[in-house]
Amino acid sequence: MRFLLRSLTQRVGRVAVAALSVTIAVAIVVSALGLSRGIRQKLGNELSAYGANVIVTSLSGQSGQSGRAGLDRNLAETALSGINGINDFTFQLYGSVAVKDTEVELIGMDLERASGWKIEGRLPVSGAREALLGSNVRAVLGVVLGEEAGGTLTFGPDISGNNKNEFRAVGFAERGGPEDGAVMLWLEEAQELLSRPGIVSAALVRAEPGRVEEAVSEIRLALPEAEVKTLRQVASAEEAFLRKIELLMALVSIVVLVTASISLSSTMTATVLERLKEIGLMKAIGGTRRAIGIFFVSEGTAIGLLGGVAGYLLGALAAMAASKGAFGTAVSVPVSLLVLGVVLGVLISVAASLLPLFGALKCKPSVILRGE
Known part of the structure; x- marks a missing residue:
């Protein structure tokens, strides 16, 4: 754990960039889901006032x-x-x-x-x-x-x-x-x-x-x-509209997740390349591929946790602010989205670090340490 904390604190810049990418992705997903839920509730209330x-x-x-x-x-x-x-x-x-x-x-x-x-x-x-x-x-x-x-x-x-x-x-x-x-x-x-x-x-x-x-x-x-x-026309129209809203939010979330994954993957690739000698040294002193992989996955998990929590908070604030402007009242963002945000953050961060890590682990320690 101490080695992990030292590794994270020594690379504050890279960690901050990676965590920011996760934060933005999770924030947009949380705000989209929160707004979708809020729109369904508010639209239901508006339609309730308008007709049965x-x-x-x-x-x-x-x-x-x-x-x-x-x-x-x-x-x-x-x-x-x-x-x-x-x-x-x-x-x-x-x-x-x-x-x-x-x-x-x-x-x-x-x-x-x-x-x-x-x-x-x-x-x-x-x-x-x-x-x-x-x-x-x-x-x-x-x-x-x-x-x-x-x-x-x-x-x-x-x-x-x-x-x-x-x-x-x-x-x-x-x-x-x-x-x-x-x-x-x-x-x-x-x-x-x-x-x-x-x-x-x-x-x-x-x-x-x-x-x-x-x-x-x-x-x-x-x-x-x-x-x-x-009143089928009313019922069908509102169902179709709500489905379109939810589909739009889902598409936005998917696009954001893909974009964030690509951006984060580039950041993690640069990080792994910077640490090739560190990986080679670990292998040279007897570190197994599994142990090295667990260490880097732990780093990715820590970044994902940080970005997931920050993303949830930012997304919840964004959803409440947007709904306040659109409906006059702020929607309530459920705490269950915090769990979703953390899980998404960890998955994105770990997935983005695995591909470059697997490539680095295939290299021989002697080649890495010679800088070839």
Whole structure:
């Protein structure tokens, strides 16, 4: 061990260059894997806010309150909460309301999920009898914020205008979906307005990518009275995108590893050539090829360990900084990547030193010591 430490400290320059090559390679691999993991998590969260990949509705012929199809929210919530592979779910209630003698679609929902939409004004406060209007509804009705005595609009559950209720229009939403043509209320307020307490029209479910079909099967078992459909376009698109991201990261990692191996091999070759006389002297005083090989592999292992740990730290910092800039929050890089980084560092370093070492070990000590 003392001989190994002396060998490393006497060649600080070469060791530093070799360790730096390993550090850079491991750092890029760790940051790529960390970012890939972070992108999958963050994209899943973004897609969760944007839309579901599974929709659960009542079967044809099943009825909710007032003879209209619907699901019991409590039963559906209990069933969905017990299914593995479901990241998130939310409920919506659909109907129609009369606004200014014009019938428009109504969506009752959790309006906190609209926080990522393009909003003019603000989101309604739960229980405050406030409404969010889609951009198309705004154009059709000619509504402006603050209209009609502080922005109050008269909504009714149908075109006849019965059971009218007053809500204040506090914001306009633009999403590029069906919400643009609807009036949106908090779910409980929509249930009250439409006289459908405890009933929902649909459960919008976010199943984990790759486990969509499994989740669908479990939902059908848990809710036999419901119709479960996969939004295949959403599910397939996100799976394809995530696969492309991971493939890109894998290709980058492979290219970096190959490049680093070539660079490190050149460094290690120069190191071995500089130490040919040392190798020849070891062989001349009785050192076996195995003993000499173990010594140089130990040096490579030490360099790999140093570069692997440093590479993990640098890669983790790079991944967190990149994700902070892209997503606004830093991804967490798992400690398991430290093990991967150390293993990669050792493998790269040892592999790069073996080829020139094998060539040097084939030379005769007398030839090496004469400098031939």
